[in-house]
Amino acid sequence: MISNLILQFNSFELLILFAIALVFFFILLTDIKKQGKRMMLINPEIKVQLICKECGFKEIRDFREGDYISKEPDEKCEKCGGEKYIDIIYSIVKQEKTRQS
Numbered sequence: 423m424i425s426n427l428i429l430q431f432n433s434f435e436l437l438i439l440f441a442i443a444l445v446f447f448f449i450l451l452t453d454i455k456k457q458g459k460r461m462m463l464i465n466p467e468i469k470v471q472l473i474c475k476e477c478g479f480k481e482i483r484d485f486r487e488g489d490y491i492s493k494e495p496d497e498k499c500e501k502c503g504g505e506k507y508i509d510i511i512y513s514i515v516k517q518e519k520t521r522q523s
């Protein structure tokens with residue numbers, strides 16, 4: 423009787439359980455993939471604010487490799503031609519609308 427129950431459980435119900443587990447696994451997997459896509463949609467844009475030492479003119483441009491705060495890049499002020507330095511570096515998070523499933 424007991425062995426018969428185990429046999430029934432092993433053959434049919436275990437297969438169903440396995441199928442359910444497989445479905446859950448795929449749901450979980452697709453959910454992880456969706457989250458990954460959501461993460462990729464967040465695209466931060468790094469900006470640099472430069473200030474002219476001579477006239478205090480502020481300029482904002484995109485971040486370039488090697489930029490750091492207080493760095494004096496080889497860029498001249500648009501207004502007076504004076505030396506500029508990097509005042510602040512900040513990022514703008516551009517988040518695209520997440521597609522609702």
Ligand SMILES: [Zn+2]
Binds near residue numbers: 474475476477479500
């Ligand atoms: Zn200037």
